[in-house]
Amino acid sequence: MFFFAPIRSVAQDDPRVASEIDSTQMRIGEQLHFEISVDADSTALVVFPEGQTFRPLEMVKASDIDTFRNKDRVNLIRKYALTQFDSGHYTLPRQKVIVNNKDFYTDSLQITVNDIAVDTTTQKMYDIKPLAEVSRNYSGWVRYIIWAIIILAVAGALVYWFFIRKKPLTREEKEALLPPFDRALLGLKKLEESRYLIQSQYKEYYSELTNIVRAYLEEEVHISAMESTTEELVTKLEMMQQAGRLNLEKNTIDNFKSVLQKADLVKFARSRPDTYAAEEDRKVIENVVVRTKEAIPEPTEEELLQREEYIAELERKRRKKRKVTIAIAAACVLFVAAGGAVAYYGFTQVKDTVFGHPTRELLHGEWITSEYGYPAIVLETPKVLKRTEVKLPDALKQIISTNQTFTYGGLIGDFHVSASATTFREGVEFNMEDAIQGSVKTMEQQGAKNIIVKQDEFTTPSGKKGIKVHGSMDITLPGSEKTVKGEYIILNFNEKGAFQQVIIVHRQDDRYAKDIENRIVNSIDFKNQ
Known part of the structure; x- marks a missing residue:
């Protein structure tokens, strides 16, 4: 309706x-x-x-x-x-x-x-099944492993691309690696195919022509040709010829001098030779390059050995520099990645992620929601609580009908949580204050000292009311007199005629324990039976 x-x-x-x-x-x-x-x-x-x-x-x-x-x-x-x-x-x-x-x-x-009606006369009742052992779930780590592989792959690809791989050379780089003689002939060939003479650009034509031959002489003959005037350059060649260091014919030097003088007139006096003469001058310079190559004496065995040793030393330095560059690049990548992680997450988070932290692994692991005891109390915990047998004094056995306790961790460990459900025999009047005092006394028997007790009313997110007992204490470490500060919280409920209790104990300086505690507390609920 x-x-x-x-x-x-x-x-x-x-x-x-x-x-x-x-x-x-x-x-x-x-x-x-x-x-x-x-x-x-x-x-x-x-x-x-x-x-x-x-x-x-x-x-x-x-x-x-x-x-x-x-x-x-x-x-x-x-x-x-x-x-x-x-x-x-x-x-x-x-x-x-x-x-x-x-x-x-x-x-x-x-x-x-x-409620959904259940016919208990036809529906069979079964005992609670025991806990089943399951293999550890590593699904949470898969994501971190995948991200780590991706980051390392990207970093490795960047290092390889910028520092390790042999980059394809451009045409200019390939030409620069050619020997001086081959580079000079290639330059003259390009000059022959240029459009300088067609467009009457004689100044550009002769400037490039003289630069090619001067660069060749500077590299091959080892004289300062680029900065020398025509007369100075010719004089240096004649002196090398007379000293027997360059077996160049006088006619070749004279032809070379003639072309340089004509180039000076074109560049500085705006002379305009005809196209045929310019092409002949290029041939003269090509002949000078070829004759100079032939005129250079062959290196001695000692010079060749020194050159090989020099090349080998250069190669060793190049390899060493390459290794240092790769190491620096990898260190920079790691430093930047670590710095970014520290800036975004904080130093403590990064340290605990890399080196591990017991309660951090609990907080970020796979949580389990389960029911414990009868009447059932529902909890979400980082680990399954295991059933623990509690020895009851004879006096309590007279008033307690059933007691089911489930725990994870010990009181002196990194993190402890327990849940218990207790029912009483018919006619027994339950006193929650006595039960709370008994829980505090049990913690003292297990090594807790200087327990500070505070008590407040408590309501779960689902609206169930109870009593919250909480405070701090000193926990004595086993085998020593050393103590550490701890905090505890005891949540007490009286639901469906039973006494339910959740106890959480952790170290006071544990930066992740509070988040675990809050998540467990906020998950508390009671199963309708």
Whole structure:
């Protein structure tokens, strides 16, 4: 059945907000469909409820807004799927709808969530199954391993690309690696194929022609040719010829001098030779290059050996420089990556991630939600709590019907959590204060000293009320007189005629323990039996 709940009576032009629900009765886990409709001007700005504003009911899904137009007005409808997994009577709170910055509210509704009837006469009852050992789950590490591989692969690729690989040489670089003789002939060949003479660019033609031969003489003959004048350069060649260091014919030197003088006239006196003469001058320079190559005496064996040793030494230095460069690059990559991680996460987080930290691994590991004892207490913990046999004194055996205790870690370890459920024999009057004092005394027997006790009321996120006992204490380390500061919290509940207790103990200086404690505490709930 549907319930229609208008907000108020308004004028025709005012917005109208209404709500309806398909039923006020549901079974555990079923879904109710709650609908909010707004009738307003087509230019109105309407904001519907978003998120979990329907608590204690849980919003499973919100539909897209349906729009229906009627002349200058618009009817907006949005539907919500709501559910609840605990039986009881709940109030669906009023929902706020904003129209043109003005608040409108739907009516609150009473919702009843019913248990699912179970016929215990036909349904067999089974004992609680023992804990099953499972292999450790490493799925959480896969993500870190993949990211580490990706980062290392990228860093390795960058180092290889910029420092290790032999980069393909450009045409200019390949030409620069040629021997001086081959480079000079190649330059003269390019000059022959150039368009300088076609475009009457004689100055550019002769400048490049003389630069080619001067560069060749400077590299091959080892004289300062580029900075010398024509007369100085010719004089140096004649002196080398006379000293027997360059077996160059006098006719070749004279032809070379003639071309250099003509080039000076073209460059500085704006002389314009004919094209044929310019081409002949290029041939003269080519002949000078070839004759000079032939005129250079062959190196002695000692010179060749010295050259080989020099080349080998250069190669050793090059390899050493390459290794140093790679090492520096890798160190820089690691330093930048580490610095970025420290800047973003903090030094402590990075240190604990790299070198490990016991409780950090608990916090970021795979958590398990499970039920413990009867009546069941529901907890989310980083590790499964294991059943622990507790020896009860004879006096307690007379009043306790059942006691089920589940623990992880010891009181003097990095982190301890326990959950217990206790039922009492018929007619026994339970005193929670006595139970709390007994828990504190048990911690003293296990090595705790100087226990400071504080007591407050406590309510779980699901609305269950209890007593919270908390404080600090000194924990004596086994085998020594040394103590460390610890903190504890004892949560006590009296639900469904039983006494449920959750105890958490950790070291005071543990920076991750508080987050674990809060997550466990916020997960506490009680199973409907």
